[in-house]
Amino acid sequence: MSAIASGRLPDATYVELVSSLFATRVPTVIMSLLFLMAGMLVVERTQDPVAAILMAGGVLSSLVRITLLFSGRMRHDAGAIDHAAAVVIERRFAISYVVFAIILGLFVARTMQLPDAALHTLAGILVVGYAAGAAAGTALRPRIAVASLLVAVLPPVAVLLFQSDPAYIASAIALAGFLAGGMRSLLRRYRTEAMSTAKRHGFAALARRDHLTGLANRLELAERFDRLCTEGFRTKRVAIHYLDLDDFKPVNDRLGHPTGDALLRAVAGRLRDHIRGDDIAARLGGDEFVVVQTAVRDEEEVAAMARRLERDLAEPYALDGREIVIGASVGWCLDDTAEPLLDALLQQADDALRLRKAERKSQPAEGTTGPGFGPGSAPASIPGSTIVSLPGYDWLRQSA
Known part of the structure; x- marks a missing residue:
């Protein structure tokens, strides 16, 4: 338990938690398609060059992330992921995931600065959906989850807070509240799942080891x-x-x-x-x-x-x-x-x-x-x- 609290995990537990990221393949594809759809709509209706650049960056980072997820899953299915490989996979996934989150947050914030109010609703739905998916899909790697939630949600919150309309300010407060609650929930889930996984692997290791010598049985x-x-x-x-x-x-x-x-x-x-x-x-x-x-x-x-x-x-x-x-x-x-x-x-x-x-x-x-x-x-x-x-x-x- 102290190892979990301090962030040090047994190798088998760490590999399994990193492997949980591969379950985000389908949600990642869906989110990428929704982002592309929203981006194309915003760019078409506003002709905003900043939104166009952010859309292109988001699509590129999504392709990288999807490639990493599918190639990593194939390695996982082949049993070719040890602790060292898991460290590399997590690092690459984290970079692509957080980069997309940064781009999404800036894209949503930029959209909310544009005069088309209908697009504000679309952008709000996009960031809320992303935050929910990130909290659910990456909770077992909390550093990735927390970082991506912060950079995706805080830019829209900042833009909304500086609007004169009370409805926008209320929306900012609501987003901030959801962000705080979501991070608290995912950290609790991580601690519970990590402890459970570590115990399971510990019992499995005991069943496979000679109790007297520590050699394989x-x-x-x-x-x-x-x-x-x-x-x-x-x-x-x-x-x-x-x-x-x-x-x-x-x-x-x-x-x-x-x-x-x-x-x-x-x-x-x-x-x-x-x-x-x-x-x-x-x-x-x-x-x-x-x-x-x-x-x-x-x-x-x-x-x-x-x-x-x-x-x-x-x-x-x-x-x-x-x-x-x-x-x-x-x-x-x-x-x-x-x-x-x-x-x-x-x-x-x-x-x-x-x-x-x-x-x-x-x-x-x-x-x-x-x-x-x-x-x-x-x-x-x-x-x-x-x-x-x-x-x-x-x-x-x-x-x-």
């Missing part, structure tokens, strides 16, 4: 893998690394679950250090983890990644004043199909993991060339699962 792993398959990555190869810790159960049994949990969090931290770009690190449960390696060139690159994972996860962990060393086994598979299925790849990597564990137990100190590491690639020797600096726990010193 199985649900998020599946969703992100599916996105990889739809975002052009099928032209590149993807590898799955399936790994678990060797003899993790004795850690929980003898040192307690808090230490075991701390060890899992430390393992997760090391896995994060290995991912890059669109790679994914996930915890499936217990001491089982998965790393999705993207943009893979060949099997040797995957085997090298597996060796690095085994080597780095076997480095000592300093936890609760103890130094814990525990090995890890990694099995991997490389995607060679046009439309890979995550479950099938996980099964292949799990099969390779079981072979790798058996291989390490039979040859704990020698490099091998088993299926888990691909043909011709010899993994480095990995220390066995050992817990050191724990007197009386020598029975935990085991080979992998």
Whole structure:
């Protein structure tokens, strides 16, 4: 809530609120057509050059705004809008939106200075309709909404206030009152919607994260893998690394679950250090983890990644004043199909993991060339699962 109040929004919330601007496409087209119609009528009846220039500027800014809205919507539908893209889209939209509002306000003010009273009514309807649409359509981006309302409504209010007819002065007061009430309502709506959206995204994120390690869980792993398959990555190869810790159960049994949990969090931290770009690190449960390696060139690159994972996860962990060393086994598979299925790849990597564990137990100190590491690639020797600096726990010193 404090983040909302201070204007700082979580990325997913910000992207969704910016995306709400795309819903103004149809109202924007309608408003642009009405502005063109009113502008042509005013220019035809008055031959006023200032009104003609303002009309041309308003039509041009409307075309820019409509183009931005439709192109942005296409990017949104393609799932290609992240936080950085949303910032650019909002900035461009804000400029075009406020520019049109400035032109509209000046056009209406100029029309009300002309002697044709019938056009005054048309201009008043135009600015009131615009203000209502702006308050409704851009309320979730309040800076854009407030700025556009002020620059569109205040110029006509100023012109009306300087008229001698009390009816015009009353109209100015009414417009000012509607402006104040509309801005108050849109700010309240923004706070409510932003908080609701942030909570919804927060709950959705919790459902997709492993509560202990903060890594992706199985649900998020599946969703992100599916996105990889739809975002052009099928032209590149993807590898799955399936790994678990060797003899993790004795850690929980003898040192307690808090230490075991701390060890899992430390393992997760090391896995994060290995991912890059669109790679994914996930915890499936217990001491089982998965790393999705993207943009893979060949099997040797995957085997090298597996060796690095085994080597780095076997480095000592300093936890609760103890130094814990525990090995890890990694099995991997490389995607060679046009439309890979995550479950099938996980099964292949799990099969390779079981072979790798058996291989390490039979040859704990020698490099091998088993299926888990691909043909011709010899993994480095990995220390066995050992817990050191724990007197009386020598029975935990085991080979992998």
